[in-house]
Amino acid sequence: MSNTPKTPPVLPDNASPVQRVIAWIEYRLPIFSIMKHQGEYRTPKNLSYLWSFGSIAGIALVIQIVTGLFLSMNYTPQKDLAFDSVEHIMRDVRYGWLLRYVHAVGASMFFVAVYAHIARGLYYGSYKKPREMLWWFGIIIFLIMMATAFLGYVLPWGQMSYWGATVITNLFSAFDSIINGLGTAIVTLLWGGYSVDNPTLNRFYSLHFLLPFVLVGLVVVHLVALHIHGSNNPTGVDVKDEKDTIPFHPYYTIKDFAGFGVFFLIFAYLVFFAPNYLGHSDNYIPANPLVTPAHIVPEWYFLPFYAILRAIPDKLAGVLAMFSSILILFVLPWLDTHKVKSGRYRPLFKKFYWLFILSVTTLGYLGAQPAEGIYVILSRICALYYFSYFLVILPLLSKFEKARPLPESIAEDYRRKH
Numbered sequence: 001m002s003n004t005p006k007t008p009p010v011l012p013d014n015a016s017p018v019q020r021v022i023a024w025i026e027y028r029l030p031i032f033s034i035m036k037h038q039g040e041y042r043t044p045k046n047l048s049y050l051w052s053f054g055s056i057a058g059i060a061l062v063i064q065i066v067t068g069l070f071l072s073m074n075y076t077p078q079k080d081l082a083f084d085s086v087e088h089i090m091r092d093v094r095y096g097w098l099l100r101y102v103h104a105v106g107a108s109m110f111f112v113a114v115y116a117h118i119a120r121g122l123y124y125g126s127y128k129k130p131r132e133m134l135w136w137f138g139i140i141i142f143l144i145m146m147a148t149a150f151l152g153y154v155l156p157w158g159q160m161s162y163w164g165a166t167v168i169t170n171l172f173s174a175f176d177s178i179i180n181g182l183g184t185a186i187v188t189l190l191w192g193g194y195s196v197d198n199p200t201l202n203r204f205y206s207l208h209f210l211l212p213f214v215l216v217g218l219v220v221v222h223l224v225a226l227h228i229h230g231s232n233n234p235t236g237v238d239v240k241d242e243k244d245t246i247p248f249h250p251y252y253t254i255k256d257f258a259g260f261g262v263f264f265l266i267f268a269y270l271v272f273f274a275p276n277y278l279g280h281s282d283n284y285i286p287a288n289p290l291v292t293p294a295h296i297v298p299e300w301y302f303l304p305f306y307a308i309l310r311a312i313p314d315k316l317a318g319v320l321a322m323f324s325s326i327l328i329l330f331v332l333p334w335l336d337t338h339k340v341k342s343g344r345y346r347p348l349f350k351k352f353y354w355l356f357i358l359s360v361t362t363l364g365y366l367g368a369q370p371a372e373g374i375y376v377i378l379s380r381i382c383a384l385y386y387f388s389y390f391l392v393i394l395p396l397l398s399k400f401e402k403a404r405p406l407p408e409s410i411a412e413d414y415r416r417k418h
């Protein structure tokens, strides 16, 4: 952006008051040309419904912020009042039950959208050059999302809130075996004391309120990075000319809305017919530091990572493996260096990709089972496959896999199919 003075717009004498207001605003802040850019933004003409998950995730984030804001008006972040304040929202506040269920189910739906979004990116090689920064910001968003969801789950101060917070924060004490006292110092800082208690609830509430706005900022950067090179597409072949593209509006606005329709049907079904289906019934028991639940289970969206944590008997190694399972995504563009982006033209990659999805889903199942016997053995096998996929299989495929011939262009591929 340059600082050279801009000439004010010259309007015809018969310009309407609306045109004058628009010109006045545009001269000071070019929001209308930004909106116009979005509408005219050229997009590959062959994007499938899988490309709707980004917008769906954006809507899910807005829903979380709006419902969260209204919940905060009646919630009390005090350990003796928090549980009751949530029950007060459910029973006494007008439509409080709806706000709470939309927020709780919304967290799950947000993860559904983001997991589909990531899986799409992994299959079509959307992380490859020149979209590495876009991918990185996606991973940072994912990490902050997970932190936000974890903090939010503590707020109702039920048994699972309390014990989930205790188990997960305690993981940091594993760092004591690297530097003596370091882990304990981190845990004490997180707790604001020597156990999960009122100061913990207070700081978790503040951070849970703050982080969604950090997410909004990160999503803006994510989208700026997206608009630099534009979307990847199911062929993985770059856009060559105008014939490969269509304007975002109205084509993808309407397609995204069709995606929203299906998403909201499932969302509404869960909110109105099975609002507690994805939650744990123990969280309707007020937190009790003297009674540990039989099984401490995190929400479903953390289960694959929880299973990796428990697959390894050593605490520090388990914690490191769990964090690495996400952080490894940062170096993915340099592990999968195959020239062909899209999995569609890579017969071997395809097989290993679906095995990867199977291993993550199985880890999700195993994370909810007791950490014993066959469950632990299976978790180890799946965790081993998870890391091998990134560290061994993808680098080897990058070297040796022979891809099927690519279409000349997006337009060519489109013509063949329609």
Ligand code: HEM
Pocket (backbone or CB within 6 Å): 050, 051, 052, 053, 054, 055, 057, 058, 059, 061, 114, 117, 118, 121, 124, 126, 127, 131, 134, 135, 137, 138, 139, 141, 142, 215, 219, 222, 226, 230, 231, 232, 233, 329
């Ligand atoms: C709050 C969460 C997120 C929102 C709102 C969001 C939003 C979007 C939107 C609107 C798009 C363009 C439409 C599309 O391609 O689906 C996009 C593209 C993309 N996002 Fe995200 N995103 C989020 C999280 C993530 C995460 C967690 C990752 C990866 C770890 C990621 C990686 C990507 C990539 C690689 C693209 C380009 C895809 C392509 O062009 O094929 N995003 N994102």
